[in-house]
Amino acid sequence: MQRSDLKIVSARWLTWLVTGLLVAALGMAMRVAPMEQSMGQVQRILYIHVSVAWLGLMGFAVMGVCAMLYLLHRNMAWNRWSQAANEVGWLCSSLTLFTGSIWAHAAWGTWWTWDPRLTTSLLLWALYSSCLILRGSIQESHRSARITSSLALLGLIDLPLVIMATRWFRGIHPTSPEMEPVMHFTLLLNVIGFTLFFSLLFLRRLRQLQTDNLLRKLELEALVNHPYPPLSAAGG
Amino acid sequence: MTTTHKLCLGGIVITMATTCLAYMGASSSWQFYMTVDEFLNQAPTSRDYRVRLSGKVGHDSLRIATDRTSASFTLVGAKSHLRVECRGPLPDNLTEGLDVVVEGHGKNSGLFQGDKVLTRCASKYDASNL
Amino acid sequence: MSLFVITYVVFWLAVALYVIRLGSQQRRLQDRLLALQSQLQMPER
Structure with a gap:
């Protein structure tokens, strides 16, 4: 993957495609899609809310699977995948709660309520945050990877609960409401655009983590072979 | 106790506290209404x-x-x-x-x-x- | 300003902050790479 993802990330055509898709998605969401009858303009939050909610779930799935692969093979490469998914997924999960809260205030009349979907989503965010804190606080890399992977794996239990919360339990959160075809198309465009955009961010972060790992090894080697670095380079 | 241990403990406490809060909130909410x-x-x-x-x-x-x-x-x-x-x-x-x-x-x-x-x-x- | 516009603005600000953070991390990696290169080009003592 190391070589192929490098090619994907640096492909200029993909960056332009994603930028074009996002601009189109934004235009559709803010202008072209009709205003909803009962909720008004605020319903337009749907297009970003659903997109990041889906990516928050997907991010956790990627993090969990990579964590499991790390625990099976003890290969740090999987931990780097898991970490990249952790960071991007955390951002998506936070944005889901933020956009959802504003929409809830306008549509339901409250910023927060302990609805099953909301509660399980908050738990997902807490799990993401805990994994991030653990990654940042443990110095020894394999120990950090082991503990974080175990928590991520445990957190996978929450994933089906978030997805099925509106079907399994009675709550206030809507379950895939019907909508006008234009709204449906706009939502699809947003989901595709944001999926590609956040996938690019994920691959970029993954590449950074891989480069960082390589640099660490080279720096250690250089320190052994050239124990006296020049003063100008020592600060980096 | 090193800083790492303290941070780990903090992380675990945050997770547990959130889980407890979520459970307490949700235990009466699984049947939300x-x-x-x-x-x-x-x-x-x-x-x-x-x-x-x-x-x-x-x-x-x-x-x-x-x-x-x-x-x-x-x-x-x-x-x-x-x-x-x-x-x-x-x-x-x-x-x-x-x-x-x-x-x-x-x-x-x-x-x-x-x-x-x-x-x-x-x-x-x-x-x-x- | 409408509530949904504010939400969109804050949303994109948060995304932009993350992209900026990725950029600064990228620069730090490049600095380290340059430092390593100049270190390796030094004659061995």
């Missing part, structure tokens, strides 16, 4: 507890105070209905015919004393004619 019919099927003497009730705001029943701090309306279920008096913040879009969830206490008199009203989204998003 009861319908009006389910609530009225219980004996009148056993209705005095905190509950969320779901139903429609009955037509020609909604009275909202001018300062919007209280409202009264009939909460209509599939078969039965219940008089609701609500004191507390009201959603801006509270209107008749809308699906709502009211949080509060049942009274033996047959009245439901609410302190929070949540309006529910429509099951279909229609385009506005404006």
Whole structure:
């Protein structure tokens, strides 16, 4: 993957495609899609809310699977995948709660309520945050990877609960409401655009983590072979 | 105890606290609400507890105070209905015919004393004619 | 300004902050790479 993802990330055509898709998605969401009858303009939050909610779930799935692969093979490469998914997924999960809260205030009349979907989503965010804190606080890399992977794996239990919360339990959160075809198309465009955009961010972060790992090894080697670095380079 | 240990402990405490909070919040919320019919099927003497009730705001029943701090309306279920008096913040879009969830206490008199009203989204998003 | 516009603005600000953070991390990696290169080009003592 190391070589192929490098090619994907640096492909200029993909960056332009994603930028074009996002601009189109934004235009559709803010202008072209009709205003909803009962909720008004605020319903337009749907297009970003659903997109990041889906990516928050997907991010956790990627993090969990990579964590499991790390625990099976003890290969740090999987931990780097898991970490990249952790960071991007955390951002998506936070944005889901933020956009959802504003929409809830306008549509339901409250910023927060302990609805099953909301509660399980908050738990997902807490799990993401805990994994991030653990990654940042443990110095020894394999120990950090082991503990974080175990928590991520445990957190996978929450994933089906978030997805099925509106079907399994009675709550206030809507379950895939019907909508006008234009709204449906706009939502699809947003989901595709944001999926590609956040996938690019994920691959970029993954590449950074891989480069960082390589640099660490080279720096250690250089320190052994050239124990006296020049003063100008020592600060980096 | 090193900084790493402290941070680890902090992380674990945050996770556990959030889990406990979520559980405490959710334990009464897995059934986030009861319908009006389910609530009225219980004996009148056993209705005095905190509950969320779901139903429609009955037509020609909604009275909202001018300062919007209280409202009264009939909460209509599939078969039965219940008089609701609500004191507390009201959603801006509270209107008749809308699906709502009211949080509060049942009274033996047959009245439901609410302190929070949540309006529910429509099951279909229609385009506005404006 | 409408509530949904504010939400969109804050949303994109948060995304932009993350992209900026990625950029600064990228620069730090490049600095380290340059430092390593100049270190390796030094004659051995």
